[in-house]
Amino acid sequence: YGVTADEAHRFGLPCGGTLELxxxxxxxxxxxxxxxxxTSAGKTVRRTLDIVTGEATLHEASVxxxxxxxxxxxxxxxxxRLRLVLIGAG
Incomplete structure (x- = not known):
């Protein structure tokens, strides 16, 4: 995507950037x-995919x-994931 300005706009890339799939x-x-x-149990996990071997691993992750x-x-x-963090001192 993003070869021309028209294509970039068509696919929602207003900056004219590129997209890797x-x-x-x-x-x-x-x-x-x-x-x-x-995720059904409410846990946050990080999935790591090795593009060369196709091997995927799963680990606990920070929010x-x-x-x-x-x-x-x-x-x-x-x-x-965290959506909003409020910090107050009063």
């Missing part, structure tokens, strides 16, 4: 059932964690 086959090793179980990709590992966070 990761397509992963759904297998038993995908750990998606475990992600579903954890402050975010998605990241370094070219090989795609880390996605699932589950409850």
């Amino acid at each position: 990761v397509v992963e086959p759904l297998t038993e090793a995908s750990t998606l059932a475990e992600v579903l179980d954890a 402050l964690a975010g998605t990241s990709f370094d070219g090989r590992y795609l880390e996605s966070v699932f589950g409850p």
Whole structure:
């Protein structure tokens, strides 16, 4: 997406940027059932996908964690997240 300004606008990329997609086959090793179980239990988990090997691992995560990709590992966070933090001193 994003080759021309018209295409970028059509797909909701007003900045004219680009979008990378990761397509992963759904297998038993995908750990998606475990992600579903954890989020149903109210846990926040980080799923790390190795783009080279296709191996996925699952770990507990902080509610402050975010998605990241370094070219090989795609880390996605699932589950409850902080939406608003109020700090008062009075």
